[in-house]
Amino acid sequence: MPDPLTMRGYDAVVPGSAKTIIDNFTADAQHVRDMERRSLEQDAWEGKASRLTAIVVPVSGVALAVFAGWLLNSPGAFVGGSVAALGGPLMAAILKRSE
DSSP states (O other), X not given: OOOHHHHHHHHHHSTTHHHHHHHHHHHHHHHHHHHHHHHHHHHHHHHHHHHHHHHHXXXXXXXXXXXXXXXXXXXXXXXXXXXXXXXXXXXXXXXXXXX
């Protein structure tokens, strides 16, 4: 923002311009704060969605493996499905942590 002497000069040339400049700086500062708040809210939402997905996907996979094992009368379907259901998210978490 310009110093007070420069602002007086602007106001002398165009009456009210100092107020317009101050209003623009104020609006810009508010916009920056709003965008930072939105960014933080988005990060928080993504974190919650990731945690929910990390719970739902493996539990659903194990439930599906149990159902498949029961339906097919095969313990192999249960074991293989459970390993796949739990191993996928675990590997994703390990790979993400290494980034």
